[in-house]
Amino acid sequence: MSEDLPALPEELRTAFSEDYRPILCEDPYDCRGYPNHNLKGRLNDFPTLDIDFGGISYRLVYRVYESPAPKRVYVVSFAEHDPAYDKAKERTGRSK
Numbered sequence: 001m002s003e004d005l006p007a008l009p010e011e012l013r014t015a016f017s018e019d020y021r022p023i024l025c026e027d028p029y030d031c032r033g034y035p036n037h038n039l040k041g042r043l044n045d046f047p048t049l050d051i052d053f054g055g056i057s058y059r060l061v062y063r064v065y066e067s068p069a070p071k072r073v074y075v076v077s078f079a080e081h082d083p084a085y086d087k088a089k090e091r092t093g094r095s096k
Helices: 010-026 081-091
Strands: 037-038 047-053 057-066 072-080
Touching: 010 047, 010 057, 010 072, 057 081, 072 081
Parallel strands: none
Antiparallel strands: 037 047, 047 057, 057 072
């Protein structure tokens, strides 16, 4: 994740810190009604937050760990649509 943020537009980095990070911490399953869905295929146990920014579709792929307590959210990738999924597969060892 730390390598993805610098590649994002500055306004989107700010939105992540101010808007999306709190949403993931407070409501990672429903994302306060923001568009999100559970992935299928190789990433079938990862949810993604769908973010349209500046006419570009971004995906924030993450995983929720309920135990041991407290609940934690780990962001796997944050990039434009297809690259976000490719990075997530690579980082989780699910690219093949």
